[in-house]
Amino acid sequence: xxxxxxxxxxxxxxxxxxxxxxxxxxMDTYKERIYWHIRRLVVTHEDAEDILQETFINAYRxxxxxxxxxxxxxxxxxxxxxxxxxxxxxxxKMKQNIEELTDKHIFKxxxxxxxxxxxxxxxxxxxxxxxxxxxRLVFTLRYYDDLPYEEICYxxxxxxxxxxxxxxxxxxxxxxxxxxx
Amino acid sequence: MPYSVPDGFFDRITExxxxxxRLREKGRRKHVLIxxxxxxxxxxxxxxxxxxxxxxxxxxxxxxxxxxxITSGLQEEVKNEEFREVINSMPVKNDYxxxxxxxxxDNGAMDEEGINDVLNSLTNEELMELAAILKSDMxxxxxxxxxx
Numbered sequence: 001x002x003x004x005x006x007x008x009x010x011x012x013x014x015x016x017x018x019x020x021x022x023x024x025x026x027m028d029t030y031k032e033r034i035y036w037h038i039r040r041l042v043v044t045h046e047d048a049e050d051i052l053q054e055t056f057i058n059a060y061r062x063x064x065x066x067x068x069x070x071x072x073x074x075x076x077x078x079x080x081x082x083x084x085x086x087x088x089x090x091x092x093k094m095k096q097n098i099e100e101l102t103d104k105h106i107f108k109x110x111x112x113x114x115x116x117x118x119x120x121x122x123x124x125x126x127x128x129x130x131x132x133x134x135x136r137l138v139f140t141l142r143y144y145d146d147l148p149y150e151e152i153c154y155x156x157x158x159x160x161x162x163x164x165x166x167x168x169x170x171x172x173x174x175x176x177x178x179x180x181x
Numbered sequence: 182m183p184y185s186v187p188d189g190f191f192d193r194i195t196e197x198x199x200x201x202x203r204l205r206e207k208g209r210r211k212h213v214l215i216x217x218x219x220x221x222x223x224x225x226x227x228x229x230x231x232x233x234x235x236x237x238x239x240x241x242x243x244x245x246x247x248x249x250x251i252t253s254g255l256q257e258e259v260k261n262e263e264f265r266e267v268i269n270s271m272p273v274k275n276d277y278x279x280x281x282x283x284x285x286x287d288n289g290a291m292d293e294e295g296i297n298d299v300l301n302s303l304t305n306e307e308l309m310e311l312a313a314i315l316k317s318d319m320x321x322x323x324x325x326x327x328x329x
Contacts, residue, residue, distance in 0.1 A: 020199060027195045035191075039184050052194065057202045061209070121183040 005029075006072050013063045023060050030073050031056070033145070034080050040140050041084040043129070051087065055080040070154050077147070078155040081137060088133065127177035128170075135170035138163050265300065265308070 009029070012022025034055060039048040058079050059066075066075055128136055134156075141152045142163075149160045156163070303311065 020203075023199055023202065024195055027198060031194060032191060035186075036184075043184075045184070045186060045190075049190070049194070053198045053201060056198050057205060060202045061206065118183045125183055 009072060010063075010066075010068070013060070019060070019063075023056070026059065026072065027056050030076055033073065034076050037077060037140065037145055038080050038084055040125075040128070040144060041081075041136070042087060047087060051080060051083045054083050058083075070151070074147075074151045074154055077141070077145070077151075081141075081155055085133070085137075123178065123181065124174070126181075127174040130177065131170050131173060134158075135166045135173070138166040139170035139174070142167050 009022055009026050012018040012025060015022075031052065035048060035052050038051045038055070039045070042048055042051060055076060059072075059076060066072075070078075128139060131139060137156060138152060141147045141155065142149075147155075149163050152158075152163050153160055158166075300308070
């Protein structure tokens, strides 16, 4: 996505007449990328679909508050991540037990349709799901979405050093899990 | 990725999300309109109330009078005034005065001031009775006609 087309989406979204067109363009451009980011965090398709909708609806409604300091997709990542965190925390409150929730996610991951050769990916995903929340977020954004630390800083509101530390710990834990299981 | 997505999910999700966004926007607009109307109504009410209080505070005589009217009973005051007016406007009083003055009795005639004093000394009930008697007295009207 070039900055020029981002500007085009923004100008469409900010005009009441072209707002819906802007929404369509924005969704068509970013929906898959944002969906997979959400799916990796919440695991189930139903949750991911709800959060994806919520993310774009919030972006549509509050486009006026977007100050343009970041890129649109970074802003969308931030909204989506916050929605995921909210959902996971609500679930944690209900479950009262983080381990139980992680196990549930891992179980659901095992239920998904897998093609042959995906076993290693499932194992890798299991390792990610076992990480603490912050490490999981940093690792997912850095490893899968290939976002620079500066943008992850904006999404997670953390310093670069803290992110690097979290990523390092996450990397080590995953490596250990893959080797030992 | 080890995850799968239902067929056609990405084709449908844009319109689905847009429909939902439209619905929420409509709901939000309605909500904003309702709250704006309530806010305007409340502001106007507050302004009127403040204005009324200020006017009353700036004119203390009015406030006292209003307070007195409310506490001591406005209706009674009005009734007394009405009865006094009725009695004063009765031709009997003037006729009496003039006839009494003309005839010059030994005891001396009651002048207008004397009648007013008598009327002022009467209680509300007595005034009401007197007014009722005068209204029901057919001779009062006759006298009135004769004088005219």
